[in-house]
Amino acid sequence: MPLDVRWLDPDEQRAWRAWLDAHAHLSARLNRELQATSGLSLSDYDVLVHLTDVPDGRLRAFELARGLEWEKSRVSRQVARMAERGLVERAASPEDGRGAYVAITAAGRQAIENAAPAHVELVRQLVFDGLTTAQVRTLATVALSVLSRLDDAT
Amino acid sequence: MPLDVRWLDPDEQRAWRAWLDAHAHLSARLNRELQATSGLSLSDYDVLVHLTDVPDGRLRAFELARGLEWEKSRVSRQVARMAERGLVERAASPEDGRGAYVAITAAGRQAIENAAPAHVELVRQLVFDGLTTAQVRTLATVALSVLSRLDDAT
DNA sequence: CGAGCTTGGTTGTCGTGACAACCAGATTGA
DNA sequence: TCAATCTGGTTGTCACGACAACCAAGCTCG
Numbered sequence: 001m002p003l004d005v006r007w008l009d010p011d012e013q014r015a016w017r018a019w020l021d022a023h024a025h026l027s028a029r030l031n032r033e034l035q036a037t038s039g040l041s042l043s044d045y046d047v048l049v050h051l052t053d054v055p056d057g058r059l060r061a062f063e064l065a066r067g068l069e070w071e072k073s074r075v076s077r078q079v080a081r082m083a084e085r086g087l088v089e090r091a092a093s094p095e096d097g098r099g100a101y102v103a104i105t106a107a108g109r110q111a112i113e114n115a116a117p118a119h120v121e122l123v124r125q126l127v128f129d130g131l132t133t134a135q136v137r138t139l140a141t142v143a144l145s146v147l148s149r150l151d152d153a154t
Numbered sequence: 155m156p157l158d159v160r161w162l163d164p165d166e167q168r169a170w171r172a173w174l175d176a177h178a179h180l181s182a183r184l185n186r187e188l189q190a191t192s193g194l195s196l197s198d199y200d201v202l203v204h205l206t207d208v209p210d211g212r213l214r215a216f217e218l219a220r221g222l223e224w225e226k227s228r229v230s231r232q233v234a235r236m237a238e239r240g241l242v243e244r245a246a247s248p249e250d251g252r253g254a255y256v257a258i259t260a261a262g263r264q265a266i267e268n269a270a271p272a273h274v275e276l277v278r279q280l281v282f283d284g285l286t287t288a289q290v291r292t293l294a295t296v297a298l299s300v301l302s303r304l305d306d307a308t
Numbered sequence: 309c310g311a312g313c314t315t316g317g318t319t320g321t322c323g324t325g326a327c328a329a330c331c332a333g334a335t336t337g338a
Numbered sequence: 339t340c341a342a343t344c345t346g347g348t349t350g351t352c353a354c355g356a357c358a359a360c361c362a363a364g365c366t367c368g
Contacts, residue, residue: 005271012282015290018297023177024223025304028326043354062316069178074355076318081353098316098363117159128166130299136169138292143172145284150179182356197324216346228325230348235323251333252346 026126033122038115043078044087045119048112051088051104058103060093087111180280187276192269197232198241199273202266205242205258212257214247241265 008016031042040048050067051057059067065075079102082088087108093099128136162170185196194202204221205211213221219229233256236242241262247253282290 005274006278007274008278008282011287011290011294012278015294015297016277016281018294018301019177021223022297022300022304023173026300029304041353060316065316069175071356072317073319073357077354080318093316096316096364098361100317120159120161123170124160124162124166126303127170127300128162130303131296133165135292135296136165138289139296140165140169140172142285142289142293143169143176146176146180146281147172149280149284150176150183195323214346219346225326226347227327227349231324234348247346250346252331253333254347 029126030119030122034115034119037118038111040111040115044082045112045115047078047082047102048087048104048108051102052109052112056103057109058091058101061100061102064102082108183280184273184276188269188273191272192265194265194269198236199266199269201232201236201256202241202258202262205256206263206266210257211263212245212255215254215256218256236262 027042034040034042034045046068047064050064051059061075061079062072064070064079065072068075070078079088079090083090086105089103089105091101091103093101131139181196188194188196188199200222201218204218205213215229215233216226218224218233219226222229224232233242233244237244240259243257243259245255245257247255285293
């Protein structure tokens, strides 16, 4: 066991713990609230956001997987559940015999249009209303730094 | 549907997305690495950290739940799994007939002592080596702000 | 062409977590 | 004292996600 480990100093410890805690509590809270007020989970919400972002409201499953950075199995199952609830529909692809389109339904649009305002408002209240613009920018910088280091890493 | 929603501005969007992405990728990566190099999950790791932090290496289940901020059912199941692998032991409490102590075993100590250095090193590489001390402090401030707003909220 | 590789997607299996129901031991208050 | 309540913990059930195995449709190259 190496004796030269560079442990975290107290400031780093603090920041690290706080980050983990904040994220855990925040996502639990957002999920609970979303669930309670609109019957959607965060995953449902993310799928619907991606589908509404595209002109015709439909995407191939693999595009959805790419956009969400999800495992394809996760997409498959999430879409299956959402289809059962009528939020999306699946359709075979004419161009590619293997393909599966995922299309948002009217009910799906309704659901996200109902859910979005309160959700965004809550994010604003819990996060951004407490921060200065400088802090927001630093937050972005920090997160982007982590992301780039994750990409670099072996 | 309210028309006066205060949507996120571009900077906020960016910070929000980056935060979520960074956390998702980072925790996936840390989990994978920990699993691969030491056979522990992040949850295992957290439990072991809490147990090594206390003098006699044992805690009542409810103390563990409090410290980890976990549901008691989660603690119960996690401990059951870890006991099966010999990382911890359960013991009845003499003082309280209902009580259950969770104690780290020699194997558990060994496991975390093996795992910790590489884990901390990775956190350092992926997060802190890329940040200035000012950024670290801002990160802590931001996270703490979110936490306090979560507490306030109804 | 057609065997072998690649790609898009689904499914089996396992581990995990939330929530609620439940059980047993402790506590308390009329 | 003893019924009502509270507390510590476990278990049932459901949803979710990762990973690997699998299936079928395209592609590619001799």
